[in-house]
Amino acid sequence: LQVILVSANKLTRYIEPCQLTEDFGGTLTYDHMDWLNKRLVFEKFTKESTSLLDELALINNGSDKGTQQERDRSIDLNFLPSVDPETVLQTGHELLSELQQRRFNGSDGGVSWSPMDDELLAQPQVMKLLDSLREQYTRYQEVCRQRSKRTQLEEIQQKVMQVVNWLEGPGSEQLRTQWGIGDSIRASQALQQKHEEIESQHSEWFAVYVELNQQIAALLNAGDEEDLVELKALQQQLSDVCYRQASQLEFRQNLLQAALEFHSVAQDLSQQLDGLLGMLCVDVAPADGASIQQTLKLLEEKLKSVDLGLQGLREKGQSLLDQISNQASWAYGKDVTIENKENVDHIQGVMEDMQLRKQRCEDMVDVRRLKMLQMVQLFKCEEDAAQAVEWLSELLDALLKTHIRLGDDAQETKVLLEKHRKFVDVAQSTYDYGRQLLQATVVLCQSLRCTSRSSGDTLPRLNRVWKQFTVTSEERVHRLETAVAFHSTAEKILQECPEQPETFNEMDQFDEIEAVGKSLLDRLTVPVVYPDGSEQYFGSPSDMASAAEHIREKMKLVSLKKQQLRQPEATTPES
Secondary structure (H helix, E strand, O other): OOOOOHHHHHHHOOOOOHHHHHHHHHOOOHHHHHHHHHHHHHHHHHHHHHHHHHHHHHHHHHHOOOOOOHHHHHHHOOOOOOOOHHHHHHHHHHHHHOOOOOOOOOOOOOOOOEEEEEEHHHHHHHHHHHHHHHHHEEEEEHHHHHHHHHHHHHHHHHHHHHHHHHHHHHHHHHHOOOOOOOOHHHHHHHHHHHHHHHHHHHHHHHHHHHHHHHHHHHHHHHHHHHHHOOOOOOHHHHHHHHHHHHHHHHHHHHHHHHHHHHHHHHHHHHHHHHHHHHHHHHOOOOOOOOHHHHHHHHHHHHHHHHHHHHHHHHHHHHHHHHHOOOOHHHOOOOOOHHHHHHHHHHHHHHHHHHHHHHEEEEEEEEHHHHHHHHHHHHHHHHEEEEEEEHHHHHHHHHHHHOOOOOOOOOHHHHHHHHHHHHHHHHHHHHHHHHHHHHHHHHHHHHEEEEOOOOOOOHHHHHHHHHHHHHHHHHHHHHHHHHHHHHHHHHHHHHOOOOOOOHHHOOOHHHHHHHHHHHHHHHHHHHOOOOOHHHHOOOOHHHHHHHHHHHHHHHHHHHHHHHHHHHOOOOOOOOO
């Protein structure tokens, strides 16, 4: 080689500008610090990867020879490499990526550059080291996985046996001692609380079972043929024991829950029967029919509620008996006949006792219902009897205020007399109806063993009003009959022809009609006197004056007729 000394501005005569850096007037893009950093990274990676390869080879080769104990001991001594393989691999990949780039990280102009010779030579070295690392690291991972799997399998076996031994030992013994259902709500609740404590202890072991089952499932999914049979056997054994124990706990819980519901229904029914019996033992004296109807409705509702309660008790009791009959399947070989017989006898005894108490209440309800219905009839009879008195009073009032006309002629008076008789028949029916009702109240009071309620007020009122009506009616009949006689005679006299005076030779008829008219007028001014001394007039004074005026008119006509008949038969023209 020949050394030539030239100035910096003349280098381009000997070297192409593309091979000179900017410092020498060229266009070559070059960052010395970047190159230096890459070189340091390359040397560090080469050192670490070489050391790591030796360690991994020692670990991997030690696991391939010797007995199982020797392999385990070899792995234990060199289990962890001095550096993290993942970190070294990551560093190598980043270095290789940098070496394969076509531009420096620090270039700003984006001009392409040609890598240095040492960089070109470093790429295959890095690739070779990475390949070796990946191969050894893969083998190392497999060794670790096998070791971890064996350790995990041993731990699982140990935990499985712990769970199985406890469930089949202390856990089963706890359930063997719990067979009763209690004889009340409080006793059942105490047994339920004890069972919850047992379940709490079991739940801790069931949590271990769930965790173990997940671990076993994960190992089974790994697909190792050599451990598959052993894992499945462990899983099956653990599942059988846990499911059997869980089923026993659930059966016991359901049994206690059914017993608690049975005792709860029995207590509610007992309280209902006590309330119904207390209501039936109290003698009631309702004030009216509405109160009786309300009491009867309340009794029916309570009795219906008791029926539903007893039906619910029977359903709960039968369900509980069915569960007890299936209890022998969980007996663990223990004879539970005595315990079951006590439970069955208690359940049947409670249901029979409730049935007898209900029957007694039903009998008492029937008696109370009959008594209440009789009281309803009594109140109804008293109410209707009082109504009959009111009706009769209204008839009397109508007789005095509206039945005042005496008719304008005999025919009309006869019609009024016939209507009055029908009116009296209605009053008679009303009175008879009231008397029958009052007689019925006497019979009902005797049946109910209570003092007659109608004789003190209603019966005297009925008799008093009836006597007043009878007196008033008789006076009305007398007036109408007198009016008929008056009108008939007056009409006969007035209808005779004047050409036949011989028919009136006797003047007694005129005197008789005048006497009847005066008598009728006198009666119109006389009040009706009742047995108690009280007096009452028909209609108003104006009504009586109108009737009297009509009678006087007819009497005037009769008097005029009488005067005509007394005059001479022949009269002069002057007269």
